[in-house]
Structure formats: C-alpha cells, structure tokens
Amino acid sequence: MGDAGFTTFLVDDDPAVLRSITRLLKAGGYKTKSFSSPQKFLSAHDPSVPGCAIIDLVMSELDGLRLQEALAQSGSQRPIIFLTGRGDVSTSVRAMKAGAVDFLTKPVKRDALFSAVVHAAELDAASRRKRQEFKSIGDRLATLTHREREVLEHVIAGRLNKQIAASLGTVEKTIKVHRGRMMAKLGVRSVAELVRLADRAGISPARSDP
Amino acid sequence: MGDAGFTTFLVDDDPAVLRSITRLLKAGGYKTKSFSSPQKFLSAHDPSVPGCAIIDLVMSELDGLRLQEALAQSGSQRPIIFLTGRGDVSTSVRAMKAGAVDFLTKPVKRDALFSAVVHAAELDAASRRKRQEFKSIGDRLATLTHREREVLEHVIAGRLNKQIAASLGTVEKTIKVHRGRMMAKLGVRSVAELVRLADRAGISPARSDP
C-alpha cells in the first residue's frame, strides 16, 4: 500500500496509458494524479507533496528528458520513473545518468512498475527527511546574531575562547557570553553535538588567522 | 592524457574490438591492458591499481552484468564502462542501476568513450581518496586500547568525564588518563577535531546508559 500522502504523478499524452497505469496503481493502494501534457504537470507541480513522477518518454510537446531537466532545474528532487514504447539504449542511459529511478518499457509489467514506485517512494522519503533536517537546523542558525555565528565557526574549529577573542578583537569574557548564548539558541549542550550540527548544515570551521 | 598510473582494462572476446579500442585509448594517452575473457580479467584483477574497466556486455563465457556483479562482490569499486553491439534497454538500465559509469553502443564514438573514461577516472580517484583516508584513520584507531576506544565513544557523545566514569564503573581521574592518551594517539587536539575524525571513520557515539 502507499505511504500517507504519497502520490504518483502520471504524465503521458496517451489517455489510454494514463487510464491503465492509474488502474494498476490504484489497485496497489497508491494515490495517482494524471497529466495529459508535460506543461500541465510542470505548471501544476507542487514539490511539497511527497510522490514520484511516472513520465512517458516520448511526448509531442516536451520530451521526457527535457521535462526531467526542467524539474531538476527547478530544484525539485522529485524521483522520476520513465515509461517508453520502443526504447533506445542511449536515451535510457542518459535518463539513468541524470538520476532517473527506473526506465521501463511498455507494456510495463505490474511487478516492475511497483518495485520502481516503491524504490522511488523510499528515495523521496529519504530526500524529504534530509531537507527537513537541513531546514530545521537552518531555522535555528538563523536566530544567531552575526557575532554568535562568528564564534560558532571558531568553536567548531576547536579554538580556545582566548584565541577566538584575539581573532575577533575582543576579550575572552565576551566570547564566553556569545558562546553560551549560541549554544543555548542551537539547543546543544556539548561541543560534540555542535560540531555534528554544524557539519550537517554545511558550516565550515573558521580558519585560524594568518 | 591519462593520470599517472591510471589504466583502462579492456575485456572483450573479440580481438578486433580489443585492438581498435586499445588504439583509440593509447592515442588519448591512456595505459591499456586487454583481456580476452572475463575470467582472465577477474583472476588477474588487482584492485590496488587505479583504473577503470571497459567491458563488452555480451561474451560467451560470462555475461558482462555477471562480471559486474562478481567485481562488486569482491569488494572492488572499479568503475565500469559497458560496450555493447546491439543494446537492449532493460539490460542497460540494469547496468546503470548497478552503478556502471556508462553504457556505450558499438561502434563507439571517440568522444563518448573518452568522456566516459574521464568520468570513470574521476570516480576512481575520488573512491581511492576516500579509502585512503578511511584507512589512515583506521590505522590510528587500531592503536587504541579497548578502554581508550570506549572513552572515545563517550567523548564524541559529548559526555562529561565524570559521566563516562560512572558508565564505565571507574573514577574521573582514570577517564582523564585514557582520554589524554586517546587524543594523543589520534593526533587531535580538540573535541571538534575528534568528532570529525570519528564521524569519517563511521564511529557512532556511545548511548548514555539507560
């Protein structure tokens, strides 16, 4: 059965295919949403709802690979499963290199489709978790003042308060204050936790002054 | 031109293909080594030399995909580029999902081959760097005594010496000694450095006792 809220977005300009895939997925407990053209899909696309896209490779208006590109360009991580009538190796390879989850040939087998969708769901969930974590860390980081942020970067570099003070042109006492407030705002109680938090947020340690 | 020591391993049971690819790669400055059968390649395979494999998909004795599997099974990270006469989409997709760098159809275009090899070389270099770092950390970790290792896991969990002492059933002084020796052996001078080192080595923090 499908995960809560997980939706499969079908994009195909052949209504018959749309219907048959929809029936298949519904039977498997998935929510589906059909689009008869890439444009309609793109303009209605909401990255915030969990799901994967199942896209026909050959469509009159916009090529499947271009749609994949457009999606990626828009910053979406939406997992994509391609469907194709008569497949062509170089296209399938390009699609896979560009990160497609799978590339299935019509008529698509029930099991193949399902295992691709399951995999896509896992990828989507993982990517959502990562983004969520990133965002939650980012939110807390945003509450830091400029000074606190500077101190943070020095602390995760393993520098002593007195060294940080010298770097920032102030005294140790002041650093202690910033440091304490920074730790409190971020909700961490040890340097170890702080380092992991900062690492996950992609913050690089301050360089010791030259 | 090829990187120092980087070798392309060609595996194909057609001598003509072997020759033509070899010529192409030599002209590009790559070292090449040819194998007329998957078995010969497998048994002579030395993961320690940098390089990538260029494998014909269809060979009499051992299928290209199986060879890929066998390589992976052996723990090798050797990047693989597949060549194939008449390609079949599902096979190419399987190969790509299993981590192939590229999947080219014969007759292979010079540029396609070269860009695949360049990409493979980058992947190989990156994987080697990562392994090297992993190993160097592992070497230092191996010099730790059991007790020091336990203390390490608690320290990177951000626990206080007195808490660690309680967990390990000893006193704070003893922990200080282990901790000092551990830091010295690992060559780190701050908890921040220690946490990063341990993270890269995949060491997980000790759980606080229940």
Next chain:
DNA sequence: TTCCACGTAGGACTTTGGGTCAACTCGACG
C-alpha cells in the same frame, strides 16, 4: 525620546579538562 537588541565587559565563583608524579593490580610472556 524611550525602549530594545546587541555587543561589550568586569567580578566572583564553580565545574571541567588536562597534566605531573607516584604507585598499585593483574594477567601474559619468557
């Protein structure tokens, strides 16, 4: 102007971390 956020800072402590010197136990190894 008044209020507030922010950075600054000192004083007075307490708690932690880390190091020195010395010593004791225990099991393994020769």
Next chain:
DNA sequence: CGTCGAGTTGACCCAAAGTCCTACGTGGAA
C-alpha cells in the same frame, strides 16, 4: 620469578569553560 602493558587511582595544580549578576554604549524601532 621478573618484566611489561594495560588499567587503575590519589594528591596537586593550573588552565579553560561555564554561570551568576551587573553595567554601559549604540543604533534602530516604536
């Protein structure tokens, strides 16, 4: 039996970090 590595611990000491309270200047918002 003696030696050695590993683990242990005590007494002391000092540096570093953390925590109170208090206080001041400044720049922007109300």
